Amino acid sequence: MYLEPALTLRAAFMGSPDFAVSSLHAVAAVCDLRAVVCQPDRPAGRGRKLRPPAVKVAAEPLGVPIIQPTKMKDGTLRDALATHDLDLIVVTAFGRILPKDILELPRLGCINVHASLLPRWRGAAPIQRAVLAGDPTTGVAIMRMEEGLDTGPIYRMVETPIEGHETSGMLFERLAVLGGDVLRETLETFESVGEPAVQDDALVTHAAMLSKAEGAVDWSQPAQRVVDHVRGMDPWPCAFSTRGDLVMKLYGASLSELPTDAPGTVLGVDERGLHVACGTGAICLAQLQPAGKKRMSAHAYAAGRAFADGERLGA
Numbered sequence: 001m002y003l004e005p006a007l008t009l010r011a012a013f014m015g016s017p018d019f020a021v022s023s024l025h026a027v028a029a030v031c032d033l034r035a036v037v038c039q040p041d042r043p044a045g046r047g048r049k050l051r052p053p054a055v056k057v058a059a060e061p062l063g064v065p066i067i068q069p070t071k072m073k074d075g076t077l078r079d080a081l082a083t084h085d086l087d088l089i090v091v092t093a094f095g096r097i098l099p100k101d102i103l104e105l106p107r108l109g110c111i112n113v114h115a116s117l118l119p120r121w122r123g124a125a126p127i128q129r130a131v132l133a134g135d136p137t138t139g140v141a142i143m144r145m146e147e148g149l150d151t152g153p154i155y156r157m158v159e160t161p162i163e164g165h166e167t168s169g170m171l172f173e174r175l176a177v178l179g180g181d182v183l184r185e186t187l188e189t190f191e192s193v194g195e196p197a198v199q200d201d202a203l204v205t206h207a208a209m210l211s212k213a214e215g216a217v218d219w220s221q222p223a224q225r226v227v228d229h230v231r232g233m234d235p236w237p238c239a240f241s242t243r244g245d246l247v248m249k250l251y252g253a254s255l256s257e258l259p260t261d262a263p264g265t266v267l268g269v270d271e272r273g274l275h276v277a278c279g280t281g282a283i284c285l286a287q288l289q290p291a292g293k294k295r296m297s298a299h300a301y302a303a304g305r306a307f308a309d310g311e312r313l314g315a
Contacts, residue, residue, distance in 0.1 A: 022180025251287025
């Protein structure tokens with residue numbers, strides 16, 4: 001008996017950085033991908049040459065229209081997308097707030113891949129904030145988009161542990177893949193998934209964008225908090241501390257078992273790294289990067305510029 005094939009969702013994808021590429025591939029695999037929207041090319045590197053966003057590079061071989069709007073509210077983007085008779089718009093790390101006319105355009109609305117267990121960590125930096133807070137778990141959520149920031153109801157959410165050694169950069173890579181997998185599974189049965197679950201506003205926490213100033217280490221904090229801080233700030237903006245007038249970026253933090261001292265005191269250097277006292281306990285830093293220099297092992301750095309007995313960082 002001949003069976004009519006299932007209808008394929010006509011979809012557009014909106015995203016920009018590396019994190020969104022796995023989601024783009026998921027949409028292309030499951031849906032009739034009609035268009036891709038990403039941020040404009042931006043100057044980057046020492047030569048300040050225009051560099052396309054990762055999603056644009058990944059979308060070019062797919063042979064679909066690529067739209068890079070400079071404005072979101074003048075109706076131009078809405079008109080361009082309207083020509084595709086969309087069932088759905090999928091958004092992952094697009095980097096701009098969608099206006100109402102875009103949210104209301106597709107037949108089934110807009111859905112978003114968000115890298116947290118909503119309503120925890122709504123906002124721009126959910127991965128970094130989860131690591132900085134020492135959260136034991138995180139995940140990805142597929143939600144229906146509303147005009148509020150990450151306020152929409154949830155279609156599906158998948159949890160994953162945060163490993164004790166994971167930096168924000170490591171977790172970015174893992175959640176990008178997980179997000180694409182969960183999105184694909186959701187899209188395959190999207191028109192039969194039912195109504196999404198409303199978020200509990202009593203449990204909301206906000207994930208504000210990071211600033212360079214936040215990278216400064218507060219050595220008066222407990223050792224585990226300092227470890228989480230170094231992990232959470234890696235790869236940007238990077239945790240840092242001062243050594244006299246010198247600023248050093250800090251990498252590869254773990255707990256140290258050495259007897260502690262006043263916060264910021266250098267306790268010693270060995271093959272494992274630089275051991276530094278905290279408010280309670282101590283940490284070990286595997287790598288350092290002095291301003292204007294390459295990143296290197298703490299042991300190699302100390303071999304060329306030894307630490308004095310009782311020397312303190314961040315003083």
